[in-house]
Amino acid sequence: xxxxxxxxxxxxxxSTLGKRIIASSAPAPFRPAPRxxxxxxxxxxxLFSAAAVVPSxxxxxxxxxxxxxxxxxxxxxxEIRFALRFESESSDVAQIDVGGLTAVQxxxxxxxxxxxxxxxxxxxxxxxxxxxxxxxxxxxxxxxTTFSTYTWRPSQPFYVPPKTPFTVQFKHLGLxxxxxxxxxxxxxxxxxxxxxxxxxxxxxxxxxKAFAFAGAETDSSPETALVNATxxxxxxxxxxxxVGVYHPDEPGAPPLKAVFRDFDEPMFSRDALTIRMSAxxxxxxxxxxxxxxxxxxxxxxxxxxxxLDRDEPYMIELRKSALTAPATAFEYWxxxxxxxxxxxxxxxx
Amino acid sequence: xxxxxxxxxxxxxxxxxxTPVVLDSGRLANTYRDPIEIRELRISTYVAHAANDVAYxxxxxxxxxxxxGRHPITNGAVPLGVVFSPFYNEPVxxxxxxxxxxxxxxxxxGQRWRFDSPFILPPGxxxxxxxxxxxxxxxxxxxxxxxxxxxxAVGRFVSxxxxxxxxxxxxxxxxxxxxxxxxxxxxxxxPQNTFSNVFARxxxxxxxxxxxxxxxxxxxxxxxxxxxAMLRGPSDGGAMQDYLQGNPLELAYFFDHNxxxxxxxxxxxxxxxxxxxxxxxxxxxxxTDFLTLxxxxxxxxxxx
Numbered sequence: 001x002x003x004x005x006x007x008x009x010x011x012x013x014x015s016t017l018g019k020r021i022i023a024s025s026a027p028a029p030f031r032p033a034p035r036x037x038x039x040x041x042x043x044x045x046x047l048f049s050a051a052a053v054v055p056s057x058x059x060x061x062x063x064x065x066x067x068x069x070x071x072x073x074x075x076x077x078x079e080i081r082f083a084l085r086f087e088s089e090s091s092d093v094a095q096i097d098v099g100g101l102t103a104v105q106x107x108x109x110x111x112x113x114x115x116x117x118x119x120x121x122x123x124x125x126x127x128x129x130x131x132x133x134x135x136x137x138x139x140x141x142x143x144x145t146t147f148s149t150y151t152w153r154p155s156q157p158f159y160v161p162p163k164t165p166f167t168v169q170f171k172h173l174g175l176x177x178x179x180x181x182x183x184x185x186x187x188x189x190x191x192x193x194x195x196x197x198x199x200x201x202x203x204x205x206x207x208x209k210a211f212a213f214a215g216a217e218t219d220s221s222p223e224t225a226l227v228n229a230t231x232x233x234x235x236x237x238x239x240x241x242x243v244g245v246y247h248p249d250e251p252g253a254p255p256l257k258a259v260f261r262d263f264d265e266p267m268f269s270r271d272a273l274t275i276r277m278s279a280x281x282x283x284x285x286x287x288x289x290x291x292x293x294x295x296x297x298x299x300x301x302x303x304x305x306x307x308l309d310r311d312e313p314y315m316i317e318l319r320k321s322a323l324t325a326p327a328t329a330f331e332y333w334x335x336x337x338x339x340x341x342x343x344x345x346x347x348x349x
Numbered sequence: 350x351x352x353x354x355x356x357x358x359x360x361x362x363x364x365x366x367x368t369p370v371v372l373d374s375g376r377l378a379n380t381y382r383d384p385i386e387i388r389e390l391r392i393s394t395y396v397a398h399a400a401n402d403v404a405y406x407x408x409x410x411x412x413x414x415x416x417x418g419r420h421p422i423t424n425g426a427v428p429l430g431v432v433f434s435p436f437y438n439e440p441v442x443x444x445x446x447x448x449x450x451x452x453x454x455x456x457x458x459g460q461r462w463r464f465d466s467p468f469i470l471p472p473g474x475x476x477x478x479x480x481x482x483x484x485x486x487x488x489x490x491x492x493x494x495x496x497x498x499x500x501x502a503v504g505r506f507v508s509x510x511x512x513x514x515x516x517x518x519x520x521x522x523x524x525x526x527x528x529x530x531x532x533x534x535x536x537x538x539x540p541q542n543t544f545s546n547v548f549a550r551x552x553x554x555x556x557x558x559x560x561x562x563x564x565x566x567x568x569x570x571x572x573x574x575x576x577x578a579m580l581r582g583p584s585d586g587g588a589m590q591d592y593l594q595g596n597p598l599e600l601a602y603f604f605d606h607n608x609x610x611x612x613x614x615x616x617x618x619x620x621x622x623x624x625x626x627x628x629x630x631x632x633x634x635x636x637t638d639f640l641t642l643x644x645x646x647x648x649x650x651x652x653x
Contacts, residue, residue, distance in 0.1 A: 283352060284354070285352065285355060288376070290357045290499070291393065293393060294393045294459075295355055295501065302355070302503060303388070304353040304504065307351060
């Protein structure tokens with residue numbers, strides 16, 4: 001006798017893309033169809049995202065409560081991703097690493113536990129030129145679009161209880177006249193409840209003044225910049241150091257081309273720009289002035305996990321030696337040093 | 350005590366002078382009370398005015414030796430470029446005042462060797478060694494300006510004397526460079542003593558890397574299907590004895606796109622050796638001016 005097996009009841013499987021909340025002035029996003037959220041097993045991937053259009057030289061917060069773990073289960077966040085894009089009216093910009101021109105301020109929970117110490121340039125959250133960052137420049141039929149993505153990948157998953165909101169505010173640093181559409185995405189997976197103790201990421205940054213091409217100049221960070229302001233011992237994953245080079249007129253290109261990138265312009269980054277650094281106020285990390293790129297490498301990081309006591313800063317001193325312009329007109333290059341620390345600490349959310 | 354610490358020394362290499370420049374050990378010394386766990390080594394180059402040859406491949410023009418106190422890290426002088434396969438470091442970068450007509454290029458390159466096993470630099474110990482332009486540099490435009498080379502060791506302080514009296518991993522690399530224009534011969538075998546374990550204890554081998562250099566194009570991945578190679582394993586029953594069963598294999602099967610051959614960490618016993626043979630290098634005539642090959646590993650040493 002043939003036994004007919006009954007089919008198992010259908011079960012919702014696969015990932016659930018989270019809400020994509022877009023500020024009213026942002027272009028209409030791709031909006032996946034809502035799916036059941038409570039039937040997903042632990043481990044199922046999630047993504048929460050929100051976006052805002054940030055006016056040139058202005059600030060823009062994502063709408064209140066738009067970025068939240070809306071699930072009934074906790075999640076652990078593995079990556080915080082950013083996608084930045086602007087569309088120019090014509091091809092008058094080129095090679096713009098938008099993350100150097102846009103900063104973000106993030107906090108989590110109703111009590112506003114900070115993930116960033118004030119505003120942090122977005123490219124100071126991601127290693128340079130590696131798998132965590134990509135740049136695109138595409139030509140569309142109407143506008144010239146520059147598009148950059150960055151990934152902040154803390155060493156510890158970031159536990160987020162149900163209904164926990166995030167507060168995100170972007171800041172356009174104003175070097176280009178175009179508005180930037182900024183998207184933040186939290187990616188991770190569902191997990192089993194384990195109390196409210198979380199490894200909350202933390203970033204603090206220092207951006208130097210803009211060094212002109214010709215003259216010798218110095219700069220130093222204040223104690224309030226690269227500081228562990230969490231009130232707890234900070235587990236530092238890495239220090240990042242990048243050199244942003246800005247050129248309002250790209251050589252060989254039509255006038256008004258703007259360039260901003262951490263292209264390793266040798267005169268600034270290899271020879272002319274040197275750095276000395278200490279932990280706390282006098283513990284040497286880099287004792288003598290050393291070329292910036294030798295300290296951070298071409299991928300822009302000191303990948304040495306360690307701890308930093310509460311209220312302790314890293315102190316940065318920068319020297320830029322005088323340069324003689326070569327025959328080719330490069331007098332207009334300016335450079336800024338970006339140094340950041342990335343880590344995490346235990347917080348009860 | 351686990352805070353980062355960075356040691357660095359800067360040197361200049363002058364075209365036409367092939368005398369090794371001794372590393373500034375004073376700048377590469379642990380002058381602190383706590384031992385330092387060294388996690389990576391960086392060697393960066395900068396040329397203010399270079400011919401195309403150097404601009405794209407300065408790392409191929411420099412040999413270096415390195416030691417940790419009395420313990421050698423390199424087997425004599427090794428070509429800089431091959432040690433740091435692209436997988437483990439940043440690509441060579443060029444830029445700045447590029448002006449092809451004048452062939453004057455400001456060039457910067459960065460190489461990073463992130464150690465498979467971090468090792469201890471005890472208080473009072475230092476790195477020693479030297480940098481030198483290798484003879485390949487004779488092909489370079491004499492108007493090239495000096496190469497500025499920065500050697501940087503990145504690590505962190507570690508506490509206590511847990512290392513004292515205990516064997517610690519010390520990196521080891523041995524490398525070979527072919528003669529110029531290897532395509533003039535039908536096969537090239539590496540010397541028998543280049544990829545041998547010269548120590549009285551087991552050598553842990555992590556990987557092999559290979560890279561070729563051409564004068565006007567810089568480093569080139571030589572995992573070309575046109576060139577074959579054969580690896581002979583240790584003769585007395587080591588892990589690689591039957592590797593490839595003695596048959597030549599196209600390089601592309603040996604090395605991935607990052608020029609690295611991962612054979613799995615394994616032990617090379619004292620006096621055991623690998624021998625490589627490159628076949629048909631003539632396939633690379635006109636594109637590759639010399640080939641390099643390196644074996645990278647570590648062995649235990651008692652420091653201090």
